[in-house]
Amino acid sequence: MTNAGEHDHATEYPAESGASRFFTGLRRGLRRKCPNCGHGLAFSGYLKIRETCDCCDHKLGEYRCDDAPPYFTIFIVGHIVVPGALAVEQSGSPSLELQLGIWIPVTLFLTLALLPFIKGGVLGVQWAMGIRG
Numbered sequence: 001m002t003n004a005g006e007h008d009h010a011t012e013y014p015a016e017s018g019a020s021r022f023f024t025g026l027r028r029g030l031r032r033k034c035p036n037c038g039h040g041l042a043f044s045g046y047l048k049i050r051e052t053c054d055c056c057d058h059k060l061g062e063y064r065c066d067d068a069p070p071y072f073t074i075f076i077v078g079h080i081v082v083p084g085a086l087a088v089e090q091s092g093s094p095s096l097e098l099q100l101g102i103w104i105p106v107t108l109f110l111t112l113a114l115l116p117f118i119k120g121g122v123l124g125v126q127w128a129m130g131i132r133g
């Protein structure tokens with residue numbers, strides 16, 4: 001059992017470089033954890049990034065994800081929904097109402113479900129590459 005109070009705030013996190021740092025940041029970010037330490041929470045809400053990490057005091061608020069998370073989310077969801085709709089269409093030409101009845105909710109659900117994790121991933125990659133402001 002881990003007690004958050006036992007974390008040493010002065011702990012040094014050894015600098016990685018290149019691909020290792022990229023995947024460390026991406027993995028921690030996709031879990032919505034602080035990319036710098038992997039322990040603290042990076043988000044204080046659905047999409048709100050904390051100003052500083054509770055665990056290592058890293059200044060998470062300095063990263064600006066802008067429209068990258070929605071862009072990657074739309075890209076991924078599109079690559080699920082479009083082939084899915086085409087496959088259903090080929091399997092027996094269902095009515096337009098049925099197609100829309102399936103794919104509009106699927107699109108909304110996937111977008112809202114994936115966006116916070118993809119935003120975490122973008123934050124992690126920004127940390128890995130030192131992209132701030």
Ligand SMILES: [Zn+2]
Pocket residue numbers: 034035036037038039040053054055056057058
């Ligand atoms: Zn941290």
